[in-house]
Amino acid sequence: MKRFGIFIIGILSSLTLYAQSYYVQCEDTCSHIHGIDVSHYQGSVFWEHIGDNSKMAYVYLKATEGGDNIDARYKENIDLAHRYGLKVGSYHFYRPKTEQQKQLENFMAQCRPGDQDLVPMIDIETRGGLPVEEFQDSLFKFLALVEKVYKQKPLLYTGANFYDKYLLGKLDGYMLMIAQYTDFEPTLKDERDITLWQYTGKGRIQGVNGFVDKSRLMGHHSLRELRYRRH
Numbered sequence: 226m227k228r229f230g231i232f233i234i235g236i237l238s239s240l241t242l243y244a245q246s247y248y249v250q251c252e253d254t255c256s257h258i259h260g261i262d263v264s265h266y267q268g269s270v271f272w273e274h275i276g277d278n279s280k281m282a283y284v285y286l287k288a289t290e291g292g293d294n295i296d297a298r299y300k301e302n303i304d305l306a307h308r309y310g311l312k313v314g315s316y317h318f319y320r321p322k323t324e325q326q327k328q329l330e331n332f333m334a335q336c337r338p339g340d341q342d343l344v345p346m347i348d349i350e351t352r353g354g355l356p357v358e359e360f361q362d363s364l365f366k367f368l369a370l371v372e373k374v375y376k377q378k379p380l381l382y383t384g385a386n387f388y389d390k391y392l393l394g395k396l397d398g399y400m401l402m403i404a405q406y407t408d409f410e411p412t413l414k415d416e417r418d419i420t421l422w423q424y425t426g427k428g429r430i431q432g433v434n435g436f437v438d439k440s441r442l443m444g445h446h447s448l449r450e451l452r453y454r455r456h
Contacts, residue, residue: 257441258282258448262423263317265298267433272302275433276309281430281447282448283312284442288335291320292327295335296324303340312448314343316382321360325367333374341453344403345371346380350387357391368399376456380420385411400450410443420446 244373259280262285263270275281284306287296296302306313315336320328336345347368352360371379378399383392385405394415402421405411411422421440428439442448 242450247445253376259441260284260312260421261428261430261437262438262440263298263302263433265296267298267435269434270298270302270305271432272305272311274311275321275430276305276311278430278432280313283314283451285314285316285343287348288315288317289328290318291324292331293346294318295331298348299335307340312342314341314346314380314451314453316346316348318348318350319364319367321355321363325363325370328367329370330373338375338453339352343451344377344380344400344453345375347371349381349383349392352391360391361395362385365395377454378440380451382423385413388417389414404438420450436438 254361260273260283261281263272275284286299286302286306288299289295303313303315311415315332317328317332317336332345349364353363355363368379368381380400380402381396382402385403388396388401388403393413396417400420401417401421403413403419404423404426406423406425406427411419413419420443422443423438423440425439426437430437430439
């Protein structure tokens with residue numbers, strides 16, 4: 226019985242430590258500049274709580290996907306994120322098989338220059354079943370259109386493994402946000418500089434029910450580099 230009691234105490238102690246550390250994450254223990262990205266998957270966000278969180282300096286909001294998909298929460302999210310003082314950028318999920326001009330027009334209708342604090346971001350996660358060279362050609366045509374319209378290069382988001390397999394050495398001149406959910410900082414096979422690291426897809430933050438993606442600036446990089454330049 227005594228051993229059983231010690232066993233139970235051990236379990237309770239572990240649960241207590243877990244509960245205490247549940248919301249203690251990277252931004253609570255380091256000095257990096259952190260942010261989140263949000264889409265309709267997060268449901269209703271209590272932006273006043275996020276705006277009060279001094280650890281969160283920026284947010285990227287999903288605006289569109291492919292040629293006709295508009296994130297159902299985008300309008301609400303961007304209005305409230307601005308109201309509560311966050312630096313805001315918008316992103317588009319790229320579909321390689323969808324005509325580039327159609328995707329651009331979809332994104333432009335939502336990502337209005339006057340609403341942006343940060344450069345647009347393009348989310349690149351799939352080849353859409355295309356051969357590698359055809360996928361790359363599709364993507365580069367789209368990026369050229371985005372740059373022409375917004376008069377600056379977009380930030381590009383992709384996973385470390387996806388980059389190494391399909392984009393290695395092809396994205397010089399672009400700032401990168403790299404997703405890698407590990408305890409160690411990502412490195413790319415071509416040793417490309419990384420501007421931001423999305424280090425978890427299961428972050429927690431007051432104001433969001435459920436998980437949220439979290440990222441931080443790498444090395445010497447500053448939020449100023451992401452500033453949207455109005456022309």
